[in-house]
Amino acid sequence: MVKYGLGLMRLPLLDENDQTSVDIDEVQRMVDECMENGVNFFDTAVPYHLGKSEEALRKTLVDKYPRDSFLISDKLPLFNIQKEEDMEYYFNTSLEKLGIDYFDYYMLHNVSNWTKTIYRNIDCFSFIKQKKQEGLAKKIGISFHDKPKLLRKTLEENPELDFVLLQINYLDWDSQSFKVNELYDIVVEYGLEILVMEPLKGGTIINIPDEAEQLLKNYNPKDSTAKWGLRFSGSLDNVSYVLSGAKNHNQTRENIETFRNFKPLNLNEVELLRKTAKIINDSIAIPCTECRYCMEDGICPHNIPISEYFSLYNDAKRVGFKDFSTQQVMYRTIGLNPDYGLASDCEECGKCSKICPQKLKIPKLLKQVYEEFETTM
Ligand code: SF4
Ligand code: SF4
Incomplete structure (x- = not known):
């Protein structure tokens, strides 16, 4: 059984x-x-x-x-x-x-x-x-x-x-x-x-x-x-x-x-x-499972909370991107915390993608996040 x-x-x-x-x-x-x-x-x-x-x-x-x-x-x-x-x-x-x-x-x-x-x-x-x-x-x-x-x-x-x-x-x-x-x-x-x-x-x-x-x-x-x-x-x-x-x-x-x-x-x-x-x-816009392997200590030089951003992006995609939406506000709240990097801080080193079990092209996807959330910040 x-x-x-x-x-x-x-x-x-x-x-x-x-x-x-x-x-x-x-x-x-x-x-x-x-x-x-x-x-x-x-x-x-x-x-x-x-x-x-x-x-x-x-x-x-x-x-x-x-x-x-x-x-x-x-x-x-x-x-x-x-x-x-x-x-x-x-x-x-x-x-x-x-x-x-x-x-x-x-x-x-x-x-x-x-x-x-x-x-x-x-x-x-x-x-x-x-x-x-x-x-x-x-x-x-x-x-x-x-x-x-x-x-x-x-x-x-x-x-x-x-x-x-x-x-x-x-x-x-x-x-x-x-x-x-x-x-x-x-x-x-x-x-x-x-x-x-x-x-x-x-x-x-x-x-x-x-x-x-x-x-x-x-x-x-x-x-x-x-x-x-x-x-x-x-x-x-x-x-x-x-x-x-x-x-x-x-x-x-x-x-x-x-x-x-x-x-x-x-x-x-x-x-x-x-x-x-x-x-x-x-x-589904970004099929991230939120396993967080890419966010372990020492991987991302800018400590970008990748899975959080992908989750906000997916939610926003479902309901439609709007200024001051819950997702937009959350993005600002997380991204403007000095402990974390913004999607735009990604320097495309690729270390996170190598570790991702879902084989996501993370830097490319972060660009999409940046375009939706940061251009109106
Ligand atoms: S590719 Fe970008 S998000 Fe990934 S580890 Fe490098 S800087 Fe961080
Ligand atoms: S490793 Fe891949 S699937 Fe896991 S949280 Fe990071 S982006 Fe998402």
Whole structure:
């Protein structure tokens, strides 16, 4: 049976402008809701909330529940590895922050052409295989963000892997850029377990255009847009856990409900989602999932809050660009804060684009943001 796992990537915050201000009380309610309903899989990573996601998981889960009652998945941040000792450092620091002495699932974070030189030169695969042999990582795998050719080569060269974390959602399934259905087929061919990330594409599948929402409501007036998104990923063979974040306790409960009496999609429903995806894809200006990898410390020399700007741009695009609109005011509020850069500060160094799992041409898109928001400032 497919299971829901709680992803701790976008946790509730006490201060929306501070990613480290995790609202521990609300996370506690979310974790308790999971544990009381048999959902015991939790996914975290070093960069999530700038290290505070791992800490939040220790406080709300590890400190409260017996170790054998839950599963934790964590990741070696390939993009931070510069020398061999770094791997041991990140592995041990994550264990320490979580207050545990082994991982249930441990993976190389973001295996892609961008990180290829790092994981080949420093041999990160041998490192995780060794950890598995030592019993410190029960299952090992990769989170993958690239083309089918690289995935096949990686699985061919590393038969010891147990699982692959893939971004699967009904918006990207047929996409020519992401080739998600091909990636999925390769993992199935190798007989590995699949974990799903971004089943709701960072919320893009929740707030969908009216026309798309109406299509789904006509078929079933009761089901939410989130439920449709989760059912799509959960209906696929070999998927063991669908990892979805939640911003609060109510969303967590809704996600759990979807999986309680899980109904796989029938063929009519698959076709309906195909039509829905077309409407949504035609309406999204910038398909940023707000993962914030591009905004980690030290990447952008001007500390440009890229995902915030893209989100404002998308919202403004939906409602139409107007001076003094909510989005325009928000743009000024963020951009005129001396801690952050404006879209126009981008010097096109390209460091952010290299790290973006969605392969967005960020400097070019920031130009669009600049043209819409700054020319009237
Ligand atoms: S391309 Fe622009 S936004 Fe990206 S890291 Fe460089 S300066 Fe920052
Ligand atoms: S621009 Fe790319 S890396 Fe940055 S938040 Fe959006 S999807 Fe993530």
